[in-house]
Amino acid sequence: MKKHTTLSERLQRLKCCVVLATYNNENTLAAVLDGVLVYTNTIILVNDGSIDSTPEILTNYPQLIVINLPKNKGKGNALKIGFNKALELGFERAITLDTDGQHFPEDLPKFVQALEASDDKNLFLIGDRNMNEADVLARSAKGNRVSGFWVRFVTGLDLNDTQSGFRLYPLKALKQIRFLKWTKKFEFETEVIVRAHWRGIKVVNLPINVLYPENRVSHFRPFMDIARIVVLIIGFIVIKGVYIIPRDFYRRLKKKGFRKFFIEDFLGSNDSPKKKALSIALGVFVGLSPLWGFHTVIVIFLAIFFKLNKVIAFTFSNVSFPPFIPFVLWASLLTGNFLLSETTSSSITELTDFNAIRHLESYLLGSIVLSISAATIFGLLGYVILILFQRKNRAVSV
Known part of the structure; x- marks a missing residue:
């Protein structure tokens, strides 16, 4: 042959x-x-x-x-x-x-x-x-x-x-x-x-x-x-949610440094201001939601599903990064108490060991309202800032 x-x-x-x-x-x-x-x-x-x-x-x-x-x-x-x-x-x-x-x-x-x-x-x-x-x-x-x-x-x-x-x-x-x-x-x-x-x-x-x-x-x-x-x-x-996205995120952040990373990967992304703002809102919403232990998986899944910016969504989901957890719990419980007209003491020292479980109803309601409110505020604020940044760049290029 x-x-x-x-x-x-x-x-x-x-x-x-x-x-x-x-x-x-x-x-x-x-x-x-x-x-x-x-x-x-x-x-x-x-x-x-x-x-x-x-x-x-x-x-x-x-x-x-x-x-x-x-x-x-x-x-x-x-x-x-x-x-x-x-x-x-x-x-x-x-x-x-x-x-x-x-x-x-x-x-x-x-x-x-x-x-x-x-x-x-x-x-x-x-x-x-x-x-x-x-x-x-x-x-x-x-x-x-x-x-x-x-x-x-x-x-x-x-x-x-x-x-x-x-x-x-x-x-x-x-x-x-x-x-x-x-x-x-x-x-x-x-x-x-x-x-x-x-x-x-x-x-x-x-x-x-x-x-x-x-x-x-x-x-x-x-x-x-x-x-x-x-x-x-x-x-x-x-x-991907637990390891790959965080790994790639921190690798880029470490390689570029925060300032360069913020300018190139955040502000310099080809995504529209609307898409970036929605990504911010998604990250904040998931980060403040009462879904502890699943924030990263959920935010990445939703970012992929809705075709949003995964880096931005993941970044802002870290609003509940471990050092901030007591403050998030405290703010959620205070919000819930206010909505339910509760007068229960809610000092931040009580929440460092997750005692918010004692007031589960107030916490759950408060965390949902807080996450929606904060997502709306951060999303709108981000949109305004991104629009202004975009206009400034266009003016400079002209």
Whole structure:
């Protein structure tokens, strides 16, 4: 079989191999292997417990590095095993494609060319199957839309295709990431996108061809696999609120200093004064609300949901930063007592050990009214200041 030796050599220079995970794809496996072997011999194949004629087919390909798993555990698990083997052999990157016949091995050069043309050699490339126009199965398109929505929700990445198995993984860059043990099926392909983005790895789509042959066997389960992806993303939303957003916020603040950060990230944001003011109001409202322990998660979730400025909302939610908690409790209880015409003593010293629980009704009512009032005042004040700042900048530029 004649090889495209130039591409094979380019793959070797990039320390890139091909990793294939297969399970009961006896109808299409040989054709996929033959297509890939036109370009390279460096193939690691993980047989994920196939019970069809896959073992017999593989006897015809002694040049492959084959890992036979005794029991089927899922595509994610098989890929992790294949990636570990690739790293063990000294490879720094791996191209994957599905063995169900939907991908064209002829697209392999596209990935190599895209990586070579980029200054970023840690690029994470995902094949874009053009799900809106290509002749694809409804359940595949549905799963991709669900995954794409949630990936965009937690990362901001606008990817057309998040579930494509035709990818170029920067294994060396991903090596330090500890993936979840239970992501053994299709949800792993969503997890790796999110975690790679959070690690600072650039994730981009690359147009590819796609075909769904009649003899194709798919193991994607629309309900269960989509449910697993949604559960994974819910966990990511929590992680983003509790760790990722605060981490990025403090990193930028530390790097720039407060003055530069305030001018560039706050005043200099491309968001409109209205959007910034609403972000301020949201942050103050959540920060003063009686939702202790969940302020960060809730403010980030709402900022993403309403498409507000996450940095501003998070910053102003810290109005209830630990040193200020007694004052917030005190002000809430005083407000509640006033509204209910209570005369109960409410000195700030009583509240340092959360004795406001004794007056729960007053506290809850007061905190809600206080949070709404303060959010309105801070939002309006912020809007006025931002409008004046914007006009001043325009006058200076003219």
